[in-house]
Amino acid sequence: MARSQTTRRMVRPARADPEPLLPEKVTLTRERETLLITLYAKGEESRLRDSLLNDRFAASAVRRIDYDFGRLGVSRDDMIALAMRAHMIDGWTSDFIMRNPDATVLHLGCGLDSRVFRIDPPAGVRWFDLDYPEVVALRRRLYPERQGYTLIGSSVTEPGWLDDVPAGRPTMIVAEGLLMYLRPDAVPRLIKRLVGHFGHGELVFDAFSPFGLWLVSHHRSVRATGARLLWSIDEPRELEDRIPGVKLRNDLTAYDPRGYDPAQIARMSWPARLTVLFLSAFPPLGRMGRLLRYQF
Secondary structure, three states: OOOOOOOOOOOOOOOOOOOOOOOEEOOOOHHHHOHHHHHHHHHHHOOOOOOOOOOHHHHHHHHHEEOOHHHHOOOHHHHHHHHHHHHHHHHHHHHHHHHOOOOEEEEEOOOOOOHHHHHOOOOOOEEEEEEOHHHHHHHHHHOOOOOOEEEEEOOOOOOHHHHHOOOOOOEEEEEOOOHHHOOOOHHHHHHHHHHHHHOOEEEEEEEEOHHHHHHHHOOHHHHHHOOOOOOOOOOOOHHHHHOOOOEEEEEEEOOOOOOOOHHHHOOOOHHHHHHHHHHHHOHHHHOOEEEEEEEO
16 A cells, blocks of 8 residues: 655745834924925925936935924925925036046035935945034934945034045035025135135035025024024125135026926926016026036
8 A cells, every 4th residue: 555645835934024114203403404394395396296306215214204394384386496406406416427437525414315315426436425413313324325425423614524525536515505504704614625625626505695595584494493594695706706716607596497497397386487487587586596506
């Protein structure tokens, strides 16, 4: 009689689901808290069907942070406007890297911006993001590490941190949403230090005229944080006179058609589009806000 055979089936233990990431509690205040305005704007714009940035890192960070973003009052028009500004700076940074594949990129007051991931620079580029130590600690919990990428925890006005960024390469310096929060005397002093340290490269930042600074200070999002805006500039070429070796390369006013895609403005609400038309018709008003690019 043939032996009966029993077939044994190996049962693998069920794999445990990965632990869900805990929400990140944020207790930033005043100027530090303003970084949540730009993060939320970029993250939420990236969730729109017609997104310009498509920034999945920012969108994910917004979902991870335990914070009442509703108190900031960021509108859809704000999201689109800040995404347009970021996209323009991304383009200038990518252009610099394309011309200088061995570049250094220094992002001052980086906040929770994920520009390094949006641009995804090649391996030959060294990228440094700088912000307050508590902001850098939060970044480490929200974003992954990557090769060639270094975080520096320091106030931008402290003198010692610059020693941690090697010179000797063409350098792109980005200061988005930063300089207006510094004391007026600190801005030219900072730029002088940067130019003297690196010697060759480009500097990009956004700025307001005195009237533009007053208007932005009264924006609902800024008022919600209690931040104080201090530095403004009326004539961008005055930096050429104050800082040897610095030369203005691009001066884009608010929604300047020379740089901004009209199709992006068309995404805005009709009151916002009327405001853009009004600013375009009266150039002095358009110069309230600028995006500036210098070479040194």
